[in-house]
Each structure stands twice: as C-alpha cells, then as structure tokens.
Amino acid sequence: MAEVLNNLLLGFSVALQPSILAYAFAGCVIGTLVGMLPGLGPLAGISLLLPATFGLNPIIAMVLLAGVYYGAMYGGSTTSILMRIPGEAASVMTCIDGYAMTQRGRAGPALAIAAIGSFVAGTLSVIALMFLAPTLASFALRFGPPEYTALLLMGLFVLAYMSGGSMLKTLTMATVGLMFGMIGIDAMSGYTRFGFGVLELSDGIGIVPVAVGMFGLSEILLTAGQATPPAVQRPTLRQLIPSGDELRLSVGPIARGSLIGFMIGIIPGSAHIISSFVSYGVERRMSKHPERFGNGAIEGVAGPESANNAAATGAFVPMLALGIPTSPITAVMLAAIMVHGIAPGPMMITEQPELFWGFVASMYVGNVVLLILNLPLVGVFVNLLRIPYSYLYPAVLCFCVLGVYSVSNSVVDVWIMLVMGALGYLLRKMDFDLAPIALGLVLSPILELSVRQSLAMSGGTYAIFFNRPLAVIMFVIIGLLLLLALRPLVFKSKDWRANVGLDEQG
C-alpha cells in the first residue's frame, strides 16, 4: 500500500508538470470533439492523432492519446442525449433513455448524470488499475507461449459471445483480421507473405489505415447523403442540476456500471461497447419499474455511461501489465510508446516507473478536466453540432487522408485505408461487426508467435495447451462460451441478450 502511494506521488510529480497538464487538457478537448462528431470514434480519432505524437516524449504521447480516448467516451454521450446520435458506438445505449429525457425537457440532468457517472467510474477504475496492473504484471511473468495463446483465443471468444450480433459472424470477422495480420515479413523465418510485389506490404498492414478506413471512412460512406441534423438544445448551467430523486436513483447504477465496466474492460475485446450494453441490461433487469426504461429512466443513462468509461480504463490493465493490446485502441497507444523504443510487457512497470505512474496519475487529472469540460462547457461544445453535416464529412474525410498518410508518409497506407473503407461499408451493409477485424489484426502476430513457440516447445504436440493449468482454465472458459452460444439452438431458449432485454432495444 505504502509502495503504491509512493509510486503514485512519483506519478503526480510527472503528471502535474505544466506541459503534461496542457497535453492532458488538449487530449480531453480533442477527445470530446471526436466523441461528439458522428463518423469519428475514439479509435479513428486516436489513429489520426498518432503521427503527431512521434515527436513528443512517450509520457506526453500516452497522456495525450489517453485523454482523447476517455474524452471521446464523455463526448459521445452528449450527442446521444441531445440528438439521439451516438457519437461513438459505446453511446448507443445512452441514446435510448438519454434522448427520452431530452424530449421530456430533462436534457440537463441527463448530461450532468452522464458526466458525474463517467467521472466516478473513471476515478474508481483508475484506483483499481493502480492496484491490479502491477499485481497482474508480476503474475504474468509465469505466462509462457501456451498461456498467451489461450489468453488471446479466450479474448476473441469472449468478444464473439458478448458482442451484439451472431457469434459465428464475429468469429469470422476476427479470422479476417487475423489473416490481414499474416501479410508482411514472417518474424520467425524472414519470408515475405502475401506481399504481391508491393514493397510497403512487407511491413504488414498497420492498424491505423485499417481503423480509420473501417471506422471513419465506412461511416462517412454510409451517412454522407443524410439530411442536416435537427435543431439542438443548449442547456444552461442551472438546467444541468439533477433533482434529488435523480441523484438517488443514479447512485446504484453508477456503482454497478463502474464494476461491470472495469471487469469487462480487462477482457480482450471491444469492452467499452459491450460493457454499456451489459450495464443497461442489468439496470433494466434490477429495476422495480422496468417499464420506465426507454421512456427516460435516469438509470439507463447513469449505468451505461459509467460502464463505458470504466471499461476504457480497465482496457489499460492488460495493456500495461501484459503488453497485450486487448483492443484496437490500446494497440494504437502501444504503437505510440513502441515508437520511442519502449518494450511493453510485464517489465515495463518496473523499468519505466515514471511512464506507468505518470500515466496513472494523468488519468486522475484527465477525469477532473473532463468533468470541468462536460458540465459548464457543454453549451460551447454543442455549437459544433450546428455545423451542417454536408460541410463536416468532407473535412473529416480529408482528416482521414491526412492522418493515415502522415503515419509513415506512404500513399500505400492511404490506398489500404480506401480499400478498408469500401470493405467496411460492404460488411456493415451485410450486418457484420467490424471491431473483431481490427482486434484480430492487432492480435495476429502475437497469436502466431505464441502458437508456433508452443508447438516448438512441445516437440510438435498440441497436448502442451492441455498440460498447463492456466491454459486449461482458459480453454475451459472457451468451451463454456461455445456451449452457451449453442444453447439457444439446442434448447430453443433465449440467449443473454434477450434475457437482459437488449434484443428489444436493437
């Protein structure tokens, strides 16, 4: 405990430096704007900003990008509540009751509870991260290639089971991502695979062009022709104050959302999206008046908003402790520190204490900054929503080209982004989820290396995956998830989405 506090003091001595504070503030502002803009989620926003961090020191780079990440989580709630437009996917559930509250003239309290819930969840999960990440890092030193293989596969299966769509389709998309990850030089043999004579492909396909293409460009292709958004309410500071009843009803959902979000955040996958779905379902199920949900229940705002912010922080645990990017977003952030020659993994916390603890402390600072930004300044940010979409999307498109090109000054990356945008557009039309592709691409090299190392260790037998207790536990979980996914087919029963009422909400 004393050691943690000492380390935290070290972190604050780093995070409270004026330059770092300024970047944390800038990251939160950019993130809030990114979260509010339809077509730019946190992943595309972070990817576009990545090249700008190459010239910064690694702590500042992490603080800036993390600010964008949780800023986008906050910002996404504003458009969801005021306009029923989720700025990013994790805010979909907030739309339902948040917008219903706006229609009843309670937009201010909905925004306030979303901001307070996000602040509380963000702060609680940073405390959990602070204690859990170093413990997990020392535990992870026991992990060998078979355990890493099992962990990565378990992450993909959890994502497939928890995602809103079909498990089969999610696994298929993850396989597409894993196959994309096969492109480029094989680290173990030096062979260039699937390069098709294009020199730039020997480096493989980067996460940035894929993320921007699939999440930024495809969204623009789907929505470019839409009419100008409707008029937006601008609540005053006085209107933001929630009633006593609203505050009382929000306490439980915020606490539960924080816990659910953090737990789901640790597991690989699109945690911030899944956690808001699960939290909404749990709150509806626990409510004495579930009929209020969908008609402006404050719990339907407090729970999901807390959960998606807690999940955003939870996702940093495996990233910092294991060096495993459990989501495309954390992959881009890892890329930002690897550019500076820092190897992520269990040793990073002891070898780079200033980076780790400075980053942790900056999260506390970021949460305070976001609370300030999202309560009194919400009226200022709302002005952004007045820009007609016909002006907004061409600018976002140009940012996509600019951001992707500047990662490695290569037009090949821009071509990849365009191909991914077209592919993402087609897949979304066919109701396929794109997040598993990005996650598969990120995990692919680690998974291949750990599978091949495991087989080499065992002398060519798959039994190694079933001889090691930790790996066995994870494979048992994979088996259970498969059985749970098959259960509705065999027994004609409802699956978890139906049980928490999500199928009705879309």
Add this chain to the structure above:
Amino acid sequence: MNEPVAAGAQRGLRGDHVAGLVFIVLALLVAWENRAYPLGSLSTPGPGYMPLMLASAFGVFGLLIVLRGGASPLLATIDWTESRRAIVLLIACGVATLALERIGYRLTMIALLVFMLGVIERKRPLPTVLVAAGFAFISHFVFATLLKVQLPFGPWGL
C-alpha cells in the same frame, strides 16, 4: 439498417448466402496463394502454417454462414440508396491519393474539398473555396508547422 425477414418467409438469395460464398472463395484463394510458403512440421511450423490454419477456419465459417443464412435479409431488401455517393467519394479519394505526392498536400486538399462541397454537395462557390482553402492551409499549419508532421509539397512550395 436492414429489414429483418422471417426465415423462409420469402424465396431468393440472401445477404449471408452471398457473404458466406465470398468468404469460401477468399479462403480458397488464400490457401492457394499460401502454397508458396513452407508449412514446416508440427514441431517447427513454417511461415505457411498459420495462414493455412486461418484460411481453413475462414472457409469453415463461410460454409456455416451459408448454411445458417436462411434467416438473414433478402439481398434485394438491402438498401443501397447511398451507394452511388459512396462510390463517387471513394473515387474522389483515390484520385486525391494519386495526386497527393505529385501536387502536394495543400493543392490536393483544396481540389478534393472543392469537388466534395461544390460538385457533390452543390454548395455556393464562395463558401466552397473559402472552406477548402481555409481547411488546407490551417490543417497544414497545425500538422506540418506546429506538430512537425511531414506533408508532401507540390509546385510553388504548396
């Protein structure tokens, strides 16, 4: 996005049938292309080992999607109204990509924005030119000058 259709309610090709078949064909193509890389042995898997495993899984998933595709929406019911605009935007971005290193960042962005705002969105000429030039020069200043991101120059140093 798409209207859900009850299984077996209407006859015709469904979205998942097409998607599944495309996945099977792609899996076969990957497996075919993978012949160039040694598979190695189980104790020392070669560079072709993992791609073949993944292509096999992809093919099996594609087959399952075809088999379970009866409940997916009919292909004809999928709304493609915005597809023409999407294709035009993709072509415009493709042309901009070709131009980027030839005529420089600022001229490319001005041309791309003038096309999107003036031709696709039919905005009036003055706001179109002002937004296009403003975006190109301000974004160049922020990224290239302040953040030191390298962006290509074109004729006249633009």
